[in-house]
Amino acid sequence: MSRRLSQAKNELDQVQQKNNSDGVHVATIPAPVKSSADSKIESKTAKQIFNDATVLEAARKEAVPKGKSTVDPDKAQSREAHYRLTGEKRDPIRGYMMDLWSFIPYYVARLCSSLRAESVDTTLGTVRYHLDREYLHKSGLVPDKRLLDFGGAMHSSFLRRLVKSCEYLVNLFVLGIRFTVSPPDILHVEYLPFLERKMPFELWFLRWIRHRGIRVVYTVHNVTRQDAPEEGISLFQRAYHSADALICHGEEARRELIRRFGVAAENVWVIPHGPLFEDVPPLSTFEARAKLGLLHEGPIVLCAGVISEYKGVPFLLDGWKKLKQAGTKGTLLIAGTGDQRTLSGIRDKVEAEGLSDSVLLWLRFIAVEQLPLVYQAADILVYPYKAGTTSGALLTGLNYGKAVIATTLPFFKAYLKDGKTALLVDYGAAGALTSALQTFILQPDERARMADALSREASKATGWPEIARKTRECYEATLEKSSAA
Secondary structure (H helix, E strand, C coil), X not given: CHHHHHHHHHHHHHHHHHHHHXXXXXXXXXXXXXXXXXXXXXXXXXXXXXXXXXXXXXXXXXXXXXXXXXXXXXXXXXXXXXXXXXXXXXXXXXXXXXXCCCCCHHHHHHHHHHHHHHCEEXXXXXXXXXXXXXXXXXXXXXXXXXXXXXXXXXCCHHHHHHHHHHHHHHHHHHHHHHXXXXXXXXXXXXXXXXXXXXXXXXXXXXXXXXXXXXXXXXXXXXXXXXXXCCCXXXXXXHHHCCCCEXXXXXXXXXXXXXXXXXXXXXXXXXXXXXXXXXXXXXXXXXXXXXXXXXXXXXXXXXEECCECHHHCHHHHHHHHHHHHHCCCXXXXXXXXXXXXXXXXXXXXXXXXXXXXXXXEEECCCCCCCCHHHHHXXXXXXXXXXXCCCCCHXXXXXXXXXXXXXXXXXXXXXXXXXXXXXXEEECCCCHHHHHHHHHHHHHCHHXXXXXXXXXXXXXXXXXXXXXXXXXXXXXXXXXXXXXXXX
């Protein structure tokens, strides 16, 4: 117990020192004059000590200048120390996590599950993913049963999109009515598909929600449209200013939200994207290949994930063509589904460039059960992205102990150190990409060295329990700020 008390006291001292160094006056409580009763102080319980801490927090709140946010990470840190020390239960928070299109089902499912341990009662506001209709059920999650969810079962892409679009707008309208009658504490928005298409329907919804006094937290997975970053900027700006707090996954995204979109710094939280499909199968690379029917000799280079134009697959094929012209052996596996026009362009390019003998195209949905085998079967992972604020594919790949090649996007540079844990190249520099591929294909010792170094770094990455704790802190801060307004 004494060690825990000491740890909590140190954390509170750090909070006070940090606030003083930031120029914020923090009222302090004078130490009591020594007396014969001093010996009683030593026997104070943890609860009594943190009653004093509560007084200190109240004094700090009064001391913050008018107009300055009273909610900051340091206060959240001291509150966390309080809960750890006293074992006191947190007040439950009623949340509604909204991804009505089911655009990022695996991320939303993991976050929703992890929040349970933080006393966040979250309703999963999503429909079933059309490519994996049973995933939520198999994960022990129940989505909002009052949402229309028929379109995802349709096989025709055109009809599916049409019906899902109609369902989405109806669900959005009904949610507005439901929240008027029974509002959650927090509406956590994960994705706004019509905003991406430059339509304002969701902005009207958010304006109504804010009018009803519901606090809105919006996770910005991509700051702008990745395939057209200059389009719809005014709508994105209105959306970001319609939320009480924004969550992003990296410092570069935070800076862009503040600098380009004028969001107040205290309203932007950086909370990492967690790992997905991190249960590595207990199989060797060759055993995984055998299970998949990959009987190719030599290294396999894998580019996996949902395939979009901004993922840079044509650039990868340009680099691979140069590799083959140099006589370097190896197999490139491109695995994943995506927009049919993009997939058709990839097929045409592989055939036109004469790469069919060395490029495997698995342009289909890779089932959750099969995806770990695909990663385990590879020797090298490549991420040739042209743009992107975050990458669930990279965070998945980090779990598998493979060598990685990526472009020099800020998000990648936050996780990968060129020449130390990975090889980074500028997008469009096909020669540099070819050189990086040759290094890992022809130098297995160098490939293993960097893979091992990356595995050590990846083991230090933020896990889902910590992500859930920080998300809870964001919720608490947002609610406190609204009650103080």
